[in-house]
Amino acid sequence: MNLDQFWVDxxxxxxxxxxxxxATLGETITERAGVINLSLDGTMLLAAMVxxxxxxxxQNVGLGxxxxxxxxxxxxLILGFLxxxxxxxxxxxxxxxxLLCTDLSSFLGNAYVRVPGxxxxxxxxxxxxxxxxxxxxxxxxxxxxxxxxxxxxxxSWFLFQTRNGLILRALGEQPTAAFARGxxxxxxxxxxxxxxxxxxxxxxxxxxxxxxxxxSHRHIAGMGWIALAIVIFGAWQPWRVAFxxxxxxxxxxxxxRSQSLWPSVPTQVFQVAPFALMLGFLVLVNLSNKPxxxxxxxxxxxxxxxxxxxxxLMQGLLHSLAASPPAALGKPFYNDxx
Amino acid sequence: xxxxxxxxxxxxxxxxxxxxxxLHFAAGQIHGVLGENGAGKSTLxxxxxxxxxxxxxxxxxxxxxxxxxNPAIALRVGIGMVAQEPLVIPAFTALENFxxxxxxxxxxxxxxxxxxxxxxxxxxxxxIQPDLPVANLTVGQRQQLEILRLLALGAxxxxxxxxxxxxxxxxxxxxxxxxxxxxxxxxTILFVSHKLEEVAEICTTVSILRAGRxxxxxxxxxxxxxxxxxxxxxxxxxxxxxxxLPQKSETSSAQSVxxxxxxxxxxxxxxxxxxxxxxxxxxxxxxxxxxGEGQQLxxxxxxxxxxxKTGQFWLxxxxxxxxxxxxxxxxxxxxxPADRLAEGLVGKFSLVEHLSLLSKMPGxxxxxxSAQAQAGAAIATYAIKAAPxxxxxxxxxxxxxxxxLALIPAHCTGLLFDQPTRGLDILSARAVWQQLLxxxxxxxxxxxxxxxxxxxxxxxxxxxxxxxxxxxxxxDRTDLSATQLAELIGGVGFVAGx
Numbered sequence: 001m002n003l004d005q006f007w008v009d010x011x012x013x014x015x016x017x018x019x020x021x022x023a024t025l026g027e028t029i030t031e032r033a034g035v036i037n038l039s040l041d042g043t044m045l046l047a048a049m050v051x052x053x054x055x056x057x058x059q060n061v062g063l064g065x066x067x068x069x070x071x072x073x074x075x076x077l078i079l080g081f082l083x084x085x086x087x088x089x090x091x092x093x094x095x096x097x098x099l100l101c102t103d104l105s106s107f108l109g110n111a112y113v114r115v116p117g118x119x120x121x122x123x124x125x126x127x128x129x130x131x132x133x134x135x136x137x138x139x140x141x142x143x144x145x146x147x148x149x150x151x152x153x154x155x156s157w158f159l160f161q162t163r164n165g166l167i168l169r170a171l172g173e174q175p176t177a178a179f180a181r182g183x184x185x186x187x188x189x190x191x192x193x194x195x196x197x198x199x200x201x202x203x204x205x206x207x208x209x210x211x212x213x214x215x216s217h218r219h220i221a222g223m224g225w226i227a228l229a230i231v232i233f234g235a236w237q238p239w240r241v242a243f244x245x246x247x248x249x250x251x252x253x254x255x256x257r258s259q260s261l262w263p264s265v266p267t268q269v270f271q272v273a274p275f276a277l278m279l280g281f282l283v284l285v286n287l288s289n290k291p292x293x294x295x296x297x298x299x300x301x302x303x304x305x306x307x308x309x310x311x312x313l314m315q316g317l318l319h320s321l322a323a324s325p326p327a328a329l330g331k332p333f334y335n336d337x338x
Numbered sequence: 339x340x341x342x343x344x345x346x347x348x349x350x351x352x353x354x355x356x357x358x359x360x361l362h363f364a365a366g367q368i369h370g371v372l373g374e375n376g377a378g379k380s381t382l383x384x385x386x387x388x389x390x391x392x393x394x395x396x397x398x399x400x401x402x403x404x405x406x407x408n409p410a411i412a413l414r415v416g417i418g419m420v421a422q423e424p425l426v427i428p429a430f431t432a433l434e435n436f437x438x439x440x441x442x443x444x445x446x447x448x449x450x451x452x453x454x455x456x457x458x459x460x461x462x463x464x465x466i467q468p469d470l471p472v473a474n475l476t477v478g479q480r481q482q483l484e485i486l487r488l489l490a491l492g493a494x495x496x497x498x499x500x501x502x503x504x505x506x507x508x509x510x511x512x513x514x515x516x517x518x519x520x521x522x523x524x525x526t527i528l529f530v531s532h533k534l535e536e537v538a539e540i541c542t543t544v545s546i547l548r549a550g551r552x553x554x555x556x557x558x559x560x561x562x563x564x565x566x567x568x569x570x571x572x573x574x575x576x577x578x579x580x581x582x583l584p585q586k587s588e589t590s591s592a593q594s595v596x597x598x599x600x601x602x603x604x605x606x607x608x609x610x611x612x613x614x615x616x617x618x619x620x621x622x623x624x625x626x627x628x629x630g631e632g633q634q635l636x637x638x639x640x641x642x643x644x645x646x647k648t649g650q651f652w653l654x655x656x657x658x659x660x661x662x663x664x665x666x667x668x669x670x671x672x673x674x675p676a677d678r679l680a681e682g683l684v685g686k687f688s689l690v691e692h693l694s695l696l697s698k699m700p701g702x703x704x705x706x707x708s709a710q711a712q713a714g715a716a717i718a719t720y721a722i723k724a725a726p727x728x729x730x731x732x733x734x735x736x737x738x739x740x741x742x743l744a745l746i747p748a749h750c751t752g753l754l755f756d757q758p759t760r761g762l763d764i765l766s767a768r769a770v771w772q773q774l775l776x777x778x779x780x781x782x783x784x785x786x787x788x789x790x791x792x793x794x795x796x797x798x799x800x801x802x803x804x805x806x807x808x809x810x811x812x813x814d815r816t817d818l819s820a821t822q823l824a825e826l827i828g829g830v831g832f833v834a835g836x
Contacts, residue, residue, distance in 0.1 A: 166438045170427050177425040180389070181439035182410030327429060335389065 009253055011137050017242075017249035018141075018148035019044075019206035023227040024234065024241045025155050026199025030076070032159065032236055033192035034172035034328045035083065038094025039075055041224025042101025043197065044204035047071040049109035051205030052215045056117040064118065065205050072201020075101060076194040083332070084186050084193075090330050102221065112215045120144055120210040144206045151199075156238040168192060172326030175333040185333050203227075226278060233281060236326060251277050339399055339416055339494035339526050340365050341386070346395035348381055355381040357550045359395070361557055363495075363543075368517055368527040370541030370560070372534070374571055374763035375734050378550040379530045380422075383497050386528075387419035388412030399495075418488030419497040424480040426472045433468035436487050444491055458486040462516045476629055478509030485516065496520065497528045502536055503761065504789065506628040507824050514540050532763050534567055535792075546570045572765060592618040593654065595752045595783035596640055601649035603635050610635055610809060613649070614835065615802075617783050619751070622774075623812065624794040625787035627804030627827055633787035636802075636809070637754045640785060641673035642666030654751065670751030676760060676787075678738050685731030689713040689724065692745055716744035721769060736766020743773050753777065755786035759793060771797060791820055791827075802835075803827060811835030 023044060030037045037043075047068040055064025075097060083090040120142045128139040138149070159165040167188070170178040175185045207220045226248060234241030251274035259270045341363040348356040356378045363369045373379045384390040386397065388406035396403050399415060406412045412419075426435050437451040445451040452468050459466050464482040472480060481501060488496060498517075502510050517527050517540060529541055537544055541560050546553040546567065553570040596617040603610040610632045617623055617640075625633040638644040639651070642663045651659045653669055675681040684692065693716070694709040713726035720740040724733050730741055739762060746753065758774070759767035775797070778784055788794050794801055801818060803810040803826045810826065810833060826832050 163437075163442070166430075166434060170430070170438050173429045174425070174427040177427045177435075178439065180387075180409050180419070180421070180425040182408070182413050183439050184408070184410070 007133060007136050009257070011140065013246060013250045013253050014137065014149075015141055015145045016211055016252065017245040018145045019203040019211060020223065020227055020230065020245040020248065021148040021151060021203075021242055022144075022206055023200045023203035023224065024230045024245055025151050025238060026072075026196040026203065027227060027231045028155065028196075028234070028236055028238060028241055029168070029199070030193050030196030031231060031329055032168050032172045032326055033189050033196075034175060034326055034331065034333070035079070035189055035193045036090045036094060036330045037076060037079055037193060037196060037200070038091060038228065039079060039097035039101060039224075040200055040227050041221065042098035042105070043072050043075045043200050044207070044220060044224045044227075045105040045218065046075070046101040046108075047201035047204030048208035048219055049105040049112065049204075049215055051201075052117055052208035053109065053112050055205075055209055056112060056115065059118055061118050061120050061209055064209050065120075065202060068201045068205030068209075069198040070201065072204065073194045073198040075201070076197025077190070079197070080190045080193045084189055087332055087334075090332075098224070102218070105219075106217045109215055109217070114214060114216055117214060118209065119213045120206075142210065144210050152238050152242040159238065169326070172328055175328050176335075179333070179335055185335070189333075200224075200227075222275070226275065229278060232325070233278075235324075247281070248274055248278055340401070341495055341526055342398040343382075343386075344396045344398070346382070346385060346397070347393050348385060348390060349393055354550045356385065356392075359547075359552055361545055361552060363526055363528065363557075365494075365526050366521055366524045367542040368521050368529055368540055369557075370537035370544040371528055371530045371547065372532065372537055372544055372567065372571055373547035373553075374532055374765070375736070375761070377547040377571075379547055380499055381550075382547065383419060383499055383528065383530055386412070386495075387417055387497060389419070413488075413491055413493075416492055416494035417497070418491065418493030418495070420481055420484045420488065420499065420501060422500040422503060424477070424484045426480050426483065428473040429471070431469050431471055432466050432475065432483055435472050435483060436468075436490070440487075440491060454490050455486060458489060462486070462519070463512055464516075476505070476509075477503075478505035478513075481505060481513070482509070485513075489520075493525070495526045495528070497530070499530045500532070501529070502531065502533065504629065506789065506827070507791065508628075508828055532571075534564055534764075537567075538564075548573055568764070592620050592781075594618050594652075595654060596785075597652040597655075599650045599652075601639070601646040601651055603632070603639055603644060604647045605635055605644060608632060608635060609647075609807065610804075611807075612835075613809060615812060617752075617785065619783050620778055620781045621799045622778055622784045622786070622797055624798030624801040624815075625785065625804060626791070626794050626801050626823060627787075629789060631804035632807065632809070633804050634756060636804075637673065637756055637785065637787060640752065641671060641754050643673070670747070670749075671754070672746045672750055672752070673754040674739075674742055674746075674756065674758070676756040678735075678742055679731060682742055683730050683738065686729050688727045688729055689716060689722070689741055689744070690726045692730070692741075696745060716741075720744045720773065734766070735761040736763060736769065739766065739770050740773070743770065748777075749780065750777075750782055752783045752785070755784065757788055758786050759788075759790070767793075791823055795820060795823065803832065805829050805832045808832075808834040 023040060027037060027040060050071045051064040051068030054067035055061050079090070079093055079097060082088045082093045122142050125139040129135045131139070159169060167178065167183055171185060171188055179185050208215055212220060230244035230248065231241055234244045255270035255273045259267055343359055343361045346356055346359040359382060371379050381390065385392050386406070388409045388411055391407060397406060398404070404415055406417070427438065430438065433448070433452055433455060436455045437445055437448055440451065445454060455466065455468055464486065466479060466483055472483070475483070485496070501513060505513070517529070521527050529537065531537055538561060543557050544560055544562060544567065545557045548571060594616045596615070598613045598615040601613040625636060627633055635644060639646065642658065642661060642665065646659060650657060653666065653671070658665065679685050690706070690709045690713045693712045694704045697705065697709065710726055716722065717724065717726065720743060722737050722740045722744065724737055730738055733741065739758065753774070759770055762770065774784055795815065795818065798815050800812040800814055801823065802812055805827065806829060
């Protein structure tokens, strides 16, 4: 593999992570407000299908993207209505919506299976695209990918630097305290559930209109679940969530490259490998929830000292990765009880 | 701000939490609102703070009727409430809590919020570090933070629901000073409590709620005779004489239950050095000190849930330094934590189910009949207001604590209590202590931690004071006055034991 190929692959990692970034950051917003939207996998499939179909019918990519976002927002609205207004379990409602939307996408999308449709046009940025290396890495993409670049710092800034971000975090941490501060908890949770859902919907269309163009049954099944896992892995912190997306994307690119290197290994292994590796990372992070043990240097002989130091370093690193979810995540909020 | 309440009524299902409440609170004064647990005080305050909407009735502020539909409106018209468990966001820093959801007009940005927080804190002599996570603050500091936040938002009516529960004597002093100062500035203060002494100490007027209604003739000017207030609160003449001082018992000959020799404790960053102690059977040892000075470490050591770092530890002359918690339980040591529902009881279970859990019957099936009989007996003996099958979470704090006692075998070696009467009204607290004193007479050694000075002085034979990560020697109760004890807790004249 030569160096040029490496930069091309890296650019592919950045691009192919973009739908995941949209979906995970959308879910991060929703979960930060204290609502779990478990319907991600179904929502993304349905939005991908609708986005593709609308784009195909209207021959307009913008309309397709818009339709996908509206579908995601609408699913968020249903979840909000059932769990926030009717006070049903978020987990149960989310699961049922995931199943429902998956089957609905297959049923409604029958007519669009493997038909050629529209796609988001590539849009290299003038001047910047000619920069050595950086140009190839960051500025030879399309609007979806650029927006994924912007979204991470934007959300991080919003959460941790703005007045409304503080309120958003309070909703997920201690809604009664937010209520006491004059915040309409239910209304805000609706808003962020719908907003997060719209980003998830957009993520679906980012596949069907951009990265995996077209539509087929269960086109991108599984990506929603991995997105949910990445949000946990990323500890609801935008930068870490984005890192998780890039990591998963890199594992996928690596797997597809390895496929040509070892043709004797069944292709399924490479398709499944990123998921398995991701699981390994999750376990590591959760193991590190235990506080790091204090070094007992007296018991470590000199020969093992450097190894022990390395292990401590690893432990410290993993510990710094461990984090707790928003304290009120998934819990209902009532303000009319004695 | 002048507050008038007309015929305020609020029901929850069939429960009439507030019924035709009619009261008037004048500006520039501290008004006490008294009542036992469940009398409707919290509901009334939530109605005033916009947390709940009344079914009927009106609230007038300075001669104008207002509709307090939600806390946002209440805050805007100048009503702020500090809940018993201050409603802070534990994951945030003190400053973020202070700033969160404040109107831009009051605090345009974080820097100005910091300045305001520091200014207000200095004004009232509160010490709050803006960048410390609130999870690390004591209940008293959280309460101070909430008061400052509400003042910064322009509160003219400040409601404090049971503000002295769980705060230290020093924090209480600072709180009372701050409240007097605020009243002098013309603010209206509502001081909700079930502690008569505190209302007597600080309030200009007092109103008593009983079973959702205003008891007696309505608002009264303090001072009032204690008997009168108590009879209004409980609807009956109750004995208000304090039980006499514990007799100095002939403890010297009694067998020791716990014996500690140079024990050092450590958990995380907290530690207690060099404990030497002998706790004989049939005595009560009180643990005094601010919250979190290590009393819980000590209790858990005695319960076998925390092993000593160094030193030796005997239970009834058997060395237990490294024994498992189960061995302590088998030796008759029982521990009742402060948070009964979180650590002591299964809230959804009834007495019958708890007794079934404890029974050592062989076989697969529950012996329901025997458990029911036991539950019936326990209810009679301990005067628990519940049916055998009522979920314990549905009981009042006093009844839960009595249920807790009922689950502990009558003849046990040692009892460990963390805050035995926290959140209980006077009658329930007395009932709990009657049970404990009976057990003491039967030879049980009792160790309890409390932040209530009166409780410590009333029931302990000797007292350990915890301060700054160290422990005093066991001080004889008869040598201590309330003032001395308060000073020791604050570190004045504190000497660590050898």
